[in-house]
Amino acid sequence: MSPLVETREILDEIRTLFADKGNDMYAGEPVSQTEHALQAASAAEQEQASPELITAALLHDVGHLLHKHSADCAIQGIDDLHERIGAAWLKQHFPEAVTEPIRLHVDAKRYRCATDEEYLSRLSPASVLSLELQGGPFDAREQKQFENNPWYEEALRLRTWDEAAKIPGLATPDLEYFLTFVQRVLEHPVDLN
Template sequence: MSPQAETQDILQEIRALFAEKGNEMYAGEAVSQTEHALQAASAAEQEEAPPELITAALLHDIGHLLHKHDEDCATQGIDDLHERIGAAWLKKYFPEAVTEPIRLHVDAKRYRCATNAEYLSRLSPASVLSLELQGGPFDERGQQQFESNPWHLEALRLRNWDEAAKIPGLETPELEYFLTSVQRVLQQQPGDLN
């Protein structure tokens, strides 16, 4: 299969995931999974982030579209581990500049909650519940481990866009618009995508 055909297959798979589960509500928030993804990507673009971070913003919660749990699994006491599921799936196709901020975006929340009481106080009830299931704010050792990761600053940027992407009715570009950034990142990959 040619790299161009493989890129189109990956884009089609992403489209299919959003078509299948993207209209579900986003973890107790007043927006859908797709609205949340588009708002995060739009925020990244407004900050003139590179294509890899715009892609990470768009796909940071793709694990929610991949896992087999109910949308309200957090209220059932289940941490869906969406950040790990999503990063592992994306790692087959994308560079670390996309997958590592995604893998670390929950850790970024735990870090921010440990180091910024004002940030913690602004979390939505759904985000507070998921924080509890994800292990709560980091202790000092967790903070140091997070800071030592070479992708922690990108994960913190992604976290900002994630938190801002919960506004009902906010107009954003459509999925196809942001898939151009995704395609650009895929086409920059050396050799075979597998």
């Protein structure tokens, strides 16, 4: 298969995932999965992030679109492990500069909750519930381990965009616009680490 055909197929697969499940509400938040993804990607672009990080922001919750649990699984006490599912699925085609911040974005929340009381106090009720299911704030050993990961700064940036991406009705560019960044990364993968 040619790289061009493979890129087109991956983009179509992403489009299909958002078409099939993107209109689902985002885990107790006032936005859909697609709105959340577009807002996160838009925030990354506004900060002039790399194409890899803009792609990570767009696809950071793709695991929610891939898993087989119901949209309200957190209320049922289930951690859907979306960060691992999404990163593993994306790893087939994307460099670590995309997949590692995604894999670590839940750890980034747990880290921030352990190191920043104000951050913890601003979490939405849905985010507090998922934090509990994800293991709660890091302990000192986990904090140090996270800080030693070469991708921790990118994961923290992604976490900031993730938390900001919950505004009902916020105007953003559409999915096709952000898929141009995804395409650029697929056609010219560069690992930044």
